[in-house]
Amino acid sequence: MLEVKGLHAGYGVVEVLRGIDMAVSRGEIVAVLGANGVGKTTLNKVFSGVIPAWAGEILFEGQRIDRATPDAIVAAGLIHVPEGRKIFPNMTVRENLELGSYRRGKPRRARNLEHVFSVFPRLRERSAQAAGTLSGGEQQMLAIGRGMMAEPNLLILDEPSLGLSPLLVEEMFTLIRRLNADGLPILLVEQNVVQSLEIASRAYILENGLFALSGSAAEVSGNPELRRAYLGM
Secondary structure (H helix, E strand, O other), X not given: OEEEEEEEEEEOOEEEEEEEEEEEOOOOEEEEEOXXXXXXXXXXXXXXXXXXXXXXXXXXXXXXXXOOOHHHHHHHOEEEEOOOOOOOOOOEHHHHXXXXXXXXXXXXXXXXXXXXXXXXXXXXXXXXXXXXXXXXXXXHHHXXXXXXXXXXXXXXXXXXOOXXXXXXXXXXXXXXXXXXXXXXXXXXXXXXXXXXXXXXXXXXXXXXXXXXXXXXXXXXXXOOHHHHHHHOO
């Protein structure tokens, strides 16, 4: 579904991504793992059209999107749930969810809303509540639910476990596995190496703007270079 060839990108004169090659196929959970500052969020922003690619190609379902606008990328079905949730705190849960279908999925908004509520019963219970009053875990559910409202063909999750308690982290990874089992391909961008590798089919380890390791999740998990690449040891 997603194919990346020789991707370079950055900010100003600073190059952050220095030649990325990767792919995501239908039905997969693919993990992109790495510590803070290695380029994970930059990669997501390029995929979403928020910052431009300097060089290389990004193909989504066979069409180039590396020069496409963010709204065109959303319309194509590549949906990004950003790091930090980025919900609208003064709007209700329902209003936040409905905004997820602003560019894509609007004709089926009611059906999609019911689907999100079936996946996240707590959001149904709090549908009239201001989003900013939700707990951290509930806000993450809301952010993912808002992404689901856009009927993603591929869902990018940027640090979904960030700031959650260990119990909620377990719940979040169980949810990601369930969404994938229902047929949704997921690009999981995370710092949580152990749990990400447990649910992913394949993984890439990002280090200083390049992939230091890649392969099946089992291969990456068992590679002694993982400790060096991720921890610098």
